[in-house]
Amino acid sequence: MSLSIGKRILFGFVAASLIVALLGAYALRQIATVRDMTDTIVSRDIGVLRQLDDLGNVSRNMGLVRRNAVIAVLTSSQGSAPRQQQDDYLGGWRQNATELERLLNIIAAEVKEYRAASISPERATAWIRFGSVIDEVSESFRQVRTASEVQLQAVNAKDIATVEGRNDEINRLHDGLLRSIGNARTALDGVIGVGQKSVREVYEASRLSIAITVIASVILSILVTILISRAVVRPLENVMRFVERIGAGDLTGRLERTGQDEIGRLGATLNGMAAGLADLARTNRAATTDLNAAAAEIRASAQEQAASVEEQFAAVQETAATVDEITHSGAQISKRASEVIATAQAAAQTARSGLRAATDTAKAMDSIREQGEAVAGNIVSLSEKTQAIGEIIVTVNDISERTHLLALNAAIEAAAAGEEGRSFAVVASEMKLLADQAKQATVQVRGILGEIQRGINASVMLTEEAVKRAAAGKTRTDSTVRTIEEMAARVEEGVQTFQQIVASTNQQQLGIEQVMGALQNIRQASQQTAAGTREVETASANLTELAQGLMALAERYRL
């Protein structure tokens, strides 16, 4: 059954409430029964009792009327008495008798009715007994009525003897009637007693039944409680044992899944929690191991730091000595810088004279260039003249060529002339020789002219090179002038720089004094750091112990 715990408890409460409601309804019904019975008995008995009282009163009134009539008759027999009064006695008496008879009939009818609708047999028996008594009363009343009727008629007839003769009997009968009425009251008391007894019995029965019902409901409630306990408490006890195991450090166990109710969900949640705790414990164990290692490392680092601080302290001492040396060096730097300033000023003066010399050199270079250009112009004109010579030589060559041919033709003509032309042939041969020699001379002149041309070209090139070099020299001299100017400016800047260096060195001296003070502070700080490092070492030792304690705690958990 997979009812939830809330539904089970609700079901139990509903069952108990139903039982209590049924019990209350039953008790109310019993109380109503008792009250109805009591009401019935009281209304019947009291009504009958009142009618009995009326019966007694009416019977006494009858006795009184009759006695007054007898007294009046007896009195009138000795005197005179109005007749009218005798008629009134008989009418009153008859009225009373009729009333009495009516009452008796009513009572008899009621007794018959109540006997039939009696609550209990005892009460029916009592009612029967009361009815017989009432019958006796009726019998006595009939006797009294008959006798009294006769006496009263005798009264009316003024028959004193009859009246007196019957008076004792009638008195006795009347007393019997009154006694019967008294018996009827006694019987009614019995009926009342039986009614009270019935009421008590009904009350007792109701009380007993209510008590039994209460006991039954208590037992039922206990049963419901036990059932709820079985349904709720036992699984809860399992869960509590599981939780106790978890509390003791056993994270290995798991709850079995019992159902979809709250316990089942609680079990699933607790399983998840146990798994989470196991993970947490594992993580915790690993973290604690790491913490232990880290604490050991911190301790080692603290020890190394202590050593470093001591080295730092020694380094600070060395630094202080070095700074002292720097102070002396700064003073020397200042002195040397002053000397350098003097030297640089001398260098600046030298640069100015160098500048003048370089300017003169530039001017000289300019004049060299101009002269070189003039030489080049002369060479060019010379070259033009050699060109003219070359043209002349071409003309001479042409002439010699023509002469050559002319000489040949002359020789041919001489040969054609035969012996007569022999002398002409000699002349022609000489002409040809001259022409050849002239041609050779022109060839030589042409070669010499070529050499001259080459020389002129070389001279022109050399002159141009000289002009170029002069221009380059001018350029270089200009750049030299600029360089010397820049050098002078740099030297001036150098002088200023060295003056600044001197000023800076002075400031440096002041700064180094501050550095000395700072080093003193660093020394004190190093001592404090050493003390702090020792504390850190102690704290890391404590941390290591703590980590080992944590590891022991973490070992408690069985995973």
Added chain:
Amino acid sequence: MRAALEAQRDTLLDARAAALAARSPEAERTVATEGFLVCACGSERVGLPLTAVAGVTPLPPCTALPGAPTTLRGICAMSGTIVSVLDLSACLGLGTGAEDGHLVRLRAQEPAMALAVERVVGIARIEARPADSLGDGPLLGYVPPGSDRTGDVRDGFSILDLPALLARFLT
């Protein structure tokens, strides 16, 4: 340099004067010689019989003839006659000759003929003509160097068989 040139010129003129003043030993001997006009065709020297030569002129511009062989350079007008110009280098199988050479006019040819040569070197006189022919070309023989009696032509030269050449051309 100028002094050196002047000294060379003086030396040359002195040598010329001495040579002209002296009597040459060859002139004393009257030996029958034959004259040849020696012409240069490329590296070859060719000698033409002096009697067949009418004159030497610079090579004038020639008018080429359509359909003519390479040996006929063309025709040109000379002294009122039309002269056929033969390229001697081409005729000898030495390649085409230069454009600005010399023209050697020949005598008594019909039509008038001239030979274009690279240059006319000079006139050589030799004592005896070699009789043997050189192969099947239009050359009659070879004159060794130093054969010139006048000393004008120092190199050796081949003697051209002019009638054979002209006959080959005219046919």
